[in-house]
Amino acid sequence: MMQVFVYEYLSGGGAVDDPTAETLLPQGLAMRDALVADLLASGHCDVTAATCAQAGALPAGAAETAAREGETPLDFVARLAVEHEAVWVIAPETGGCLADFERMVGAPRWLGCDAQSIATASSKGATLRHLAAHEVATPLAHADGAAAWVVKPDDGAGSVDTRVHAHLATAQADLAARQGRGESAWMEPWVEGQALSLSLLCELGRAELLSVNRQHMRHGDGGALHYEGVEIDVMPALDPRRKTLAALAARVAAAMPGLRGFVGIDIVCPPRGMPVVIEINPRLTCAFVGLSRRLGRCLAAEVLALQRLERADA
Known part of the structure; x- marks a missing residue:
């Protein structure tokens, strides 16, 4: 045992x-x-x-x-x-x-996940720059003509202290104010669309898409963005959109081969165009809760088996 x-x-x-x-x-x-x-x-x-x-x-x-x-x-x-x-x-x-x-x-x-992947994923800016350099779609490609901008902690979790601004000038002022207080802060174009997350099983630069999850977000006063939970496994296995999302997951894993075990990726699917990656969670997320039962798999046991196999091959 x-x-x-x-x-x-x-x-x-x-x-x-x-x-x-x-x-x-x-x-x-x-x-x-x-x-x-x-x-x-x-x-x-x-x-x-x-x-x-x-x-x-x-x-x-x-x-x-x-x-x-x-x-x-x-x-x-x-x-x-x-x-x-x-x-x-x-x-x-x-x-x-x-x-x-x-x-x-x-x-x-x-x-x-390994130290390098955790370090990269711990910074919103570093994550998006790294992914963009590996031809993974991110909000950075939407800077020209962006209708809104979002400011948030560069190393924050979830939507804590995240604010959406309709004007670039107010977003820049928010960013400068946070940085002036010595806070970690990041600004990126706001991409309108459906907020989803991908639950992945990662190993050595590869990723299996376990589930597509719906994130419930609420816009509050002053542009504040609030996370209100996740609904797991909302896209059936035979849905043709899963092929696109599985390919996106594969590109992320290839770009960050140190991602290991259960990993979450937050994405936005705009009405037109490709889905964009918002952030990577190099750890268990709320979407893990109930997922093993939903899929009929013991995901924790699979993570242990993958890491034991990887170490045996090292």
Whole structure:
């Protein structure tokens, strides 16, 4: 039996001082519990998962552990990593958080994308520039004649602090104000269309399109953009549009061969023209929740098998 440690940042106590943690905790718990249940269902894992006072009970069969008093999240994960064969971390890219955990755990225990892919995906600007250089469609190609512009944290997660501006001048002012406050910020053309995400299983520059998911976004006051959840697997396997989206996923994986395991890609499909990539999530996303059951597959077990095979071939 493989000894696997699961650490989800919010439910593991990593953001107790973050005012947004309470709002985001249900998403974190849902991902943690879906992953733990998947690993247990594989029949090949003993699972220990991090928890904290604010988190609910784990799925039956998993062992729980919590950080010691005064122990930082990195120290906590480092301590548990040496006691397990594999470590699966779900954490935001913001502030280099996911990258820090990858460096702390290191190969061969780390389950997930490599350091370079995490570094690139952790920056909205770096991601789009890298993909554009590899002939992957992005909003950057829509700069000429853009009807609106979006400003957001360059290393933010989801739609946190994202604002859509009808005029380039106001977008530039928003960008300058954020940068003047020392914040990470990025501006790109707004692409009107259907907001979707792609759930992928990645390995060595290849990607299998697992599902196409519908993202529910709401426009609020002052152009604020709010994420209100995801609806998984909304496009049937025989839908002809899937071929285009699978080809897009393949180009992204080829451009970033360090993407490994479960990966999410946020895209927009305009009424006319090719879909564009908005960002890459080099980790589990909310779309993982319920997906194994929906597809009739144990996705966590498949990720473990792929990474074991990759290491055996190294």
